[in-house]
Amino acid sequence: EEHPLSPLVVMMPSPGMGHLIPLTEFAKRLVLHHNLSVTFIIPTDAPPSKAQTTVLRSLPSAISYIFLPPITLSDLPPDTKTEPLISLTVLRSLPSLRHALLSFNGTVTAFVVDLFGTDAFDVANELNIPFYLYFTSTAMVLSFCMYLPLLDQNVQCEFVDLSEPVCMLGCVPVHGKDLVDPVQDRSNDAYKWFLHHSGRFNLAHGIILNSFQELEPGAIKELQKQEPGNPPVYPVGPLVNMDLAQTGSHECLSWLDGKPRGSVVFVCFGSGGTLSSAQMDELATGLEKSEQNFLWVVKSPNDEIANASYFTADSLANPFDFLPKGFVERTEGRGLMVSSWAPQAQVLSHGSIGGFLTHCGWNSILESLVNGVPLVAWPLYAEQKMNAVLVSEDVKVALRPKVGENGLVGREEIASVVKRLMEGEEGNKLCHQMKELKDVAAKILSENGSSTKLISDLALKWKGKTTTLTN
Numbered sequence: 001e002e003h004p005l006s007p008l009v010v011m012m013p014s015p016g017m018g019h020l021i022p023l024t025e026f027a028k029r030l031v032l033h034h035n036l037s038v039t040f041i042i043p044t045d046a047p048p049s050k051a052q053t054t055v056l057r058s059l060p061s062a063i064s065y066i067f068l069p070p071i072t073l074s075d076l077p078p079d080t081k082t083e084p085l086i087s088l089t090v091l092r093s094l095p096s097l098r099h100a101l102l103s104f105n106g107t108v109t110a111f112v113v114d115l116f117g118t119d120a121f122d123v124a125n126e127l128n129i130p131f132y133l134y135f136t137s138t139a140m141v142l143s144f145c146m147y148l149p150l151l152d153q154n155v156q157c158e159f160v161d162l163s164e165p166v167c168m169l170g171c172v173p174v175h176g177k178d179l180v181d182p183v184q185d186r187s188n189d190a191y192k193w194f195l196h197h198s199g200r201f202n203l204a205h206g207i208i209l210n211s212f213q214e215l216e217p218g219a220i221k222e223l224q225k226q227e228p229g230n231p232p233v234y235p236v237g238p239l240v241n242m243d244l245a246q247t248g249s250h251e252c253l254s255w256l257d258g259k260p261r262g263s264v265v266f267v268c269f270g271s272g273g274t275l276s277s278a279q280m281d282e283l284a285t286g287l288e289k290s291e292q293n294f295l296w297v298v299k300s301p302n303d304e305i306a307n308a309s310y311f312t313a314d315s316l317a318n319p320f321d322f323l324p325k326g327f328v329e330r331t332e333g334r335g336l337m338v339s340s341w342a343p344q345a346q347v348l349s350h351g352s353i354g355g356f357l358t359h360c361g362w363n364s365i366l367e368s369l370v371n372g373v374p375l376v377a378w379p380l381y382a383e384q385k386m387n388a389v390l391v392s393e394d395v396k397v398a399l400r401p402k403v404g405e406n407g408l409v410g411r412e413e414i415a416s417v418v419k420r421l422m423e424g425e426e427g428n429k430l431c432h433q434m435k436e437l438k439d440v441a442a443k444i445l446s447e448n449g450s451s452t453k454l455i456s457d458l459a460l461k462w463k464g465k466t467t468t469l470t471n
């Protein structure tokens with residue numbers, strides 16, 4: 001029975017499955033272990049996608065959700081990038097967000113947004129609701145964001161033209177070309193929006209981070225040094241979907257049942273990632289040449305942009321029409337193609353999976369980590385290149401294929417990197433390292449683990465009780 005004034009946490013994911021999914025994982029811990037209620041308030045520009053509703057409908061009953069009335073983006077130029085589209089969806093939804101927050105009659109004890117939702121801080125502030133940032137990526141990217149306002153002032157040229165890599169405290173150096181997408185062209189609106197949000201992170205009452213000390217010790221230590229005016233940082237990760245019973249069955253899971261342990265490479269570019277037709281051809285041929293078993297989530301190619309399905313997650317055309325001629329027949333038994341969307345968390349926890357060729361979305365990396373599955377790092381957009389640097393050069397759980405002069409990853413390179421991951425000594429090493437991280441993750445997520453404690457801490461705060469653990 002619910003008290004009408006029981007504390008409510010409101011979360012507002014900005015558009016994108018990579019924002020919604022991690023917030024739901026955080027919400028689940030709050031409602032299942034701490035008796036809080038959570039409501040998702042979701043800004044959109046279109047009816048909910050299948051992927052969104054599948055995720056939302058699987059949530060425990062103490063988590064409810066409302067879609068705000070869709071706003072329109074039709075006045076924006078057709079080449080508008082993802083970051084302005086996401087940010088403007090939030091900005092234009094603020095009046096209806098305010099209305100929704102007011103309807104809860106003062107029961108909201110915390111308001112949580114992701115990195116593109118910082119404009120909603122003003123609404124929460126006006127209504128006297130403590131507001132938090134849930135950072136859905138790495139400590140390394142968070143450090144970059146915190147550093148960006150200064151970098152913006154001190155550097156005049158494009159970051160890609162810097163002669164030295166950019167050094168964030170406690171992180172491996174990153175070349176300009178590997179920095180997050182929206183800073184690659186400083187004259188684009190995407191840059192202005194990214195800078196805008198980054199500059200507002202400091203306003204938050206706290207920054208909740210889906211990473212953990214043992215994975216990014218240097219960066220997290222620096223972030224937690226309490227400079228005056230910096231919010232406390234709570235590394236609560238790795239929070240990914242581990243309760244997979246409710247997701248149901250899928251043909252690809254029974255296919256995996258028939259394959260030997262650790263013998264299948266899973267190939268998936270996240271919810272939004274798309275390849276060009278030429279690149280898709282190379283990938284198909286490369287997988288064929290690798291002689292490994294593979295499970296590939298195929299999306300229709302797009303020759304213009306790398307995140308063509310970002311706002312929908314569903315492929316428009318039948319993606320199988322774009323595979324090379326005879327490919328399906330030639331790889332039968334060894335390869336399985338799934339159209340558009342697979343139950344990834346479940347797939348990665350299947351014993352037959354031995355490697356993951358990923359676009360390096362942070363959720364994908366964490367899902368692989370908690371299952372001890374090593375990676376081929378194939379970044380496409382957003383902050384994925386920085387994530388690829390982290391997992392291949394710093395944490396050393398991934399191989400990163402070389403991009404050829406024509407901008408494509410060639411078939412030979414793909415075949416070789418997949419083979420090295422699945423068969424070689426090198427692959428064994430990465431696998432071993434990933435298994436160690438899996439064990440650490442299990443420990444910090446257990447009852448007395450550090451991540452569990454930090455979540456309790458926040459939950460207590462949000463229930464109106466105080467704690468000595470944090471300030």
Ligand code: UDP
Pocket residue numbers: 016017018019021268269270271272273297340341342343344345360361362363364365367
């Ligand atoms: N996902 C999935 N099936 C797919 C593709 C993606 O379940 O076919 C899930 C994946 O498990 C992850 C999320 O969608 O939880 C994608 O988040 P990520 O940060 O990896 O990448 P993004 O989609 O934001 O680029």
